[in-house]
Amino acid sequence: MRRLEGKYIAITGASKGLGRQLALDFAREGAGGIALVARHADRLYQVREEIRALSPRTRVLALAADLRDTKAVESVSAALLSEFQGRLDVLVNNASTVGPSPMPYLLDYPLEEFRRVLDTNLIAPFLLTRKLLPAMIENGGAVINVTSDAGVTGYSGWGAYGISKFGLEGLSQTWARELEGAGIRVNRVDPGNMDTDMHRAAEPDEDPTQWADPAAVTEVFLFLASDASRGVTGRRFQAQEDWRAVADEALRESAAEAAPEAEPAGREG
Amino acid sequence: MVAQSPIRFTLPDDLSAHEPPEKRGLTRDGVRLLSTDRREGRLIHGRFDRIADFLLPGDCLVFNASRTLPACLAASVERLEAPSDGFEGRVERAAERYAGSGAGRRLQIRLARRWEDGAWSALALGGGGEPWGGDLSGCRLLFSGGGSARFDLSAETIGRDPLVDRLWKIRFSLEGAQLMDALSGLGNPVRYWYADGPWDLDYYQTVYAREPGSMEMPSAGRAFTWKLLLDLRSQGIDTAFLVLHAGLSSFMDQEYDAGHPASVEPFRLDAPAAARINRAKARGGRIVAVGTTVVRALESIADAEGRVREARGSTCLRITPGYHLKVVDGLLTGFHEPEASHLDLLSAFLAPEKLGRVYDEALKEKYLWHEFGDVNLIL
Numbered sequence: 001m002r003r004l005e006g007k008y009i010a011i012t013g014a015s016k017g018l019g020r021q022l023a024l025d026f027a028r029e030g031a032g033g034i035a036l037v038a039r040h041a042d043r044l045y046q047v048r049e050e051i052r053a054l055s056p057r058t059r060v061l062a063l064a065a066d067l068r069d070t071k072a073v074e075s076v077s078a079a080l081l082s083e084f085q086g087r088l089d090v091l092v093n094n095a096s097t098v099g100p101s102p103m104p105y106l107l108d109y110p111l112e113e114f115r116r117v118l119d120t121n122l123i124a125p126f127l128l129t130r131k132l133l134p135a136m137i138e139n140g141g142a143v144i145n146v147t148s149d150a151g152v153t154g155y156s157g158w159g160a161y162g163i164s165k166f167g168l169e170g171l172s173q174t175w176a177r178e179l180e181g182a183g184i185r186v187n188r189v190d191p192g193n194m195d196t197d198m199h200r201a202a203e204p205d206e207d208p209t210q211w212a213d214p215a216a217v218t219e220v221f222l223f224l225a226s227d228a229s230r231g232v233t234g235r236r237f238q239a240q241e242d243w244r245a246v247a248d249e250a251l252r253e254s255a256a257e258a259a260p261e262a263e264p265a266g267r268e269g
Numbered sequence: 270m271v272a273q274s275p276i277r278f279t280l281p282d283d284l285s286a287h288e289p290p291e292k293r294g295l296t297r298d299g300v301r302l303l304s305t306d307r308r309e310g311r312l313i314h315g316r317f318d319r320i321a322d323f324l325l326p327g328d329c330l331v332f333n334a335s336r337t338l339p340a341c342l343a344a345s346v347e348r349l350e351a352p353s354d355g356f357e358g359r360v361e362r363a364a365e366r367y368a369g370s371g372a373g374r375r376l377q378i379r380l381a382r383r384w385e386d387g388a389w390s391a392l393a394l395g396g397g398g399e400p401w402g403g404d405l406s407g408c409r410l411l412f413s414g415g416g417s418a419r420f421d422l423s424a425e426t427i428g429r430d431p432l433v434d435r436l437w438k439i440r441f442s443l444e445g446a447q448l449m450d451a452l453s454g455l456g457n458p459v460r461y462w463y464a465d466g467p468w469d470l471d472y473y474q475t476v477y478a479r480e481p482g483s484m485e486m487p488s489a490g491r492a493f494t495w496k497l498l499l500d501l502r503s504q505g506i507d508t509a510f511l512v513l514h515a516g517l518s519s520f521m522d523q524e525y526d527a528g529h530p531a532s533v534e535p536f537r538l539d540a541p542a543a544a545r546i547n548r549a550k551a552r553g554g555r556i557v558a559v560g561t562t563v564v565r566a567l568e569s570i571a572d573a574e575g576r577v578r579e580a581r582g583s584t585c586l587r588i589t590p591g592y593h594l595k596v597v598d599g600l601l602t603g604f605h606e607p608e609a610s611h612l613d614l615l616s617a618f619l620a621p622e623k624l625g626r627v628y629d630e631a632l633k634e635k636y637l638w639h640e641f642g643d644v645n646l647i648l
Contacts, residue, residue: 061446063446071453074453074470074471075449075450075453075454078336078338078450078452078453078481079445079446079447079450079453080446081336081479081480081481082445082446082449082481082482083446083449085480085537086334086336086480086512133495134334134336134476134478134479135479137477137498137510138334138510138541178495179499181499181503182499182502
């Protein structure tokens with residue numbers, strides 16, 4: 001049995017890098033439907049064709065939109081919910097922008113660019129999630145937010161990007177708490193350094209061969225999207241670290257909460 | 270035959286909710302709740318966010334999760350077929366007459382229903398929102414608006430609606446996700462005279478709406494917030510969702526509306542929701558419909574024992590005084606206009622004299638009517 005058999009999934013930033021890789025891996029695991037969202041239609045259509053070749057039974061929707069535009073968020077939501085008949089099991093908020101390259105110090109940061117980064121990396125996931133959560137209220141589901149090391153530590157030069165990811169970390173934690181009783185789990189994943197166009201643009205002087213291929217970091221996403229992670233919420237995972245230890249601990253805690261009356265194992269007398 | 274309302278009253282203008290509660294300084298769930306006891310007819314005034322006071326663990330609230338479409342579109346008319354009777358000129362003259370001098374041949378098109386084969390029924394109105402009686406056969410409608418040239422959407426008329434002759438059947442140039450995308454960009458929510466607006470589509474959605482398809486908001490559940498829904502669940506009150514795509518409630522002609530009291534509306538109840546409803550019922554819980562659409566859908570599929578099953582179809586069920594409710598025990602609904610067919614449906618829950626007292630009280634206490642207004646729980 002494949003891990004995502006029949007699941008309906010939406011991925012933003014799905015035309016390249018990590019988003020594209022997730023779409024391919026989710027399709028391989030039997031996803032029933034995948035909605036790909038990104039700005040560039042041509043690249044999206046390419047990914048759609050790749051998925052069709054890999055998994056002909058997966059229904060693929062390619063939705064070209066710039067999610068900074070709130071009307072586009074509504075369009076994408078309406079199109080996706082209509083085509084999937086109100087069903088969505090997994091949402092991956094992956095789209096993000098690093099802002100100007102080379103990255104200016106905060107004091108030098110143009111206000112318009114600062115807003116653009118926050119709109120893309122923080123406001124858009126907030127709005128999109130809010131519009132799509134109703135599809136999960138009855139049967140539960142998973143929201144996975146893609147964060148970064150720069151979302152927990154302030155690095156000089158990572159200005160608006162880092163700040164937007166700090167916000168996304170808070171958004172994830174708050175939502176996880178608020179949705180505890182709804183069967184909707186909200187987790188965040190720091191994929192670590194990856195060799196993507198975005199990373200190359202952010203750090204043009206670094207050697208990209210030291211960075212991971214996106215294909216090497218998707219396992220934790222597959223876990224979080226699948227029913228195996230039921231009960232795991234509000235957690236932060238690092239894809240290139242020992243994320244399984246975090247997962248195991250979360251699963252143990254979830255099981256203990258679900259059975260509060262049970263006798264502790266190994267208790268004597 | 271024109272339907273007779275079970276009760277009579279006059280609704281003063283100041284009792285129409287002109288704007289969403291959020292624009293009146295209230296929260297979504299801060300509207301008023303008039304609770305009515307079905308047996309005793311006893312009335313209790315309260316606030317909607319205290320609705321849990323009237324429910325018991327084991328009760329099951331059933332919601333309509335249909336999402337509202339921006340079903341109102343601006344269109345210009347283009348003739349496709351050669352006229353045999355000077356038809357083109359007639360369309361142009363009529364459209365111009367209704368659209369005012371500057372706007373050219375512009376009509377307001379309100380989507381009324383989507384057919385299984387992908388065609389839609391639509392109501393044509395003049396630029397001022399008045400009924401437009403012109404002939405649209407053999408025409409193409411070109412849609413524009415939304416301040417964007419991104420959408421290239423048109424539709425061809427394919428005849429009159431066989432059930433409601435005031436409506437035209439049309440076929441859009443796009444379908445599926447592309448059509449939804451274009452409607453989101455070009456359309457606006459259907460708005461009636463009492464709404465100050467225009468309000469953004471988000472104001473016309475319930476927080477749990479998940480499947481686009483209603484021409485007007487199934488508004489009875491508008492006051493629910495996520496917090497309230499989750500609080501109710503934690504108190505042991507179950508929730509189940511079905512989808513019924515609501516059609517247009519008015520053809521902008523009172524007499525015509527009265528002659529067409531119950532439209533045919535598509536709905537779907539999935540197996541898990543049906544099981545939830547049956548389980549609640551079997552354990553003695555009350556089934557509370559959030560909105561008249563839910564009553565129609567559930568009563569359409571209930572068997573004699575009041576059990577429901579997974580279903581996908583259309584309902585044209587018209588519930589009138591004396592109807593024996595098979596599955597639904599209670600109803601949360603807004604306040605309805607004097608001539609509305611909804612009042613017939615309400616009188617299946619409350620005898621007309623008790624219903625009359627509810628409405629007298631609501632008028633006296635200045636409850637607000639319509640989709641942004643206050644609500645009535647009949648249980």
